[in-house]
Amino acid sequence: MSMGSEHTGFSHLDAKGDARMVDVSAKQVSARQATATGFVALSRACVAALRAGDVPKGDALAVARIAGIMGAKRTPDLVPLCHPIALHGVTVDLAVRDRGVAITAVTRTADRTGVEMEALTAVTAAALALVDMVKALDPGATVTDVRVEEKLGGKTGAWRREEGDR
Secondary structure, three states: OOOOHHHHOOOOEOOOOOEOOOOOOOOOOEEEEEEEEEEEEOOHHHHHHHHHOOOOOOOHHHHHHHHHHHHHHOHHHHOOOOOOOOOOEEEEEEEEEOOEEEEEEEEEEEEOOOOHHHHHHHHHHHHHHHHHHHOOOOOOOEEEEEEEEEEEEOOOOOEEOOOOOO
16 A cells, blocks of 8 residues: 555655655656756856957857757756656757846656646756856856746646746
């Protein structure tokens, strides 16, 4: 008999209060998608260097994009109770803005559980790689506002962050 959340009220704790990975084997496979965003606040000089392609370490945006994709693929290694799932698509877009770089990641799967954590990890890994690439130019680079914007599919269906939500 499975001792699950019905005993503790928390899906990731068993009846004794110990951490557990939720059993999703009975869930139906369905197409799922998640979008997450984040921002790396940078100095004006650093933004100018990114726009001019003058970052001493090389193509910072390309490195960040690849890091984001790799981060999504490694999510279960970083988030202890996250299920390893088959990712069927990951896109990471970086847009240089006047105050820094906006990052958007979209993750897709056909599996038994969602891909929100993979999208968040993609954004975070991309942001960290970008900071690493520009830290000599801007030691004050700051990662901000990493959050899920939308999820599609699964039992709960579609969800989208409303304007003004945290």
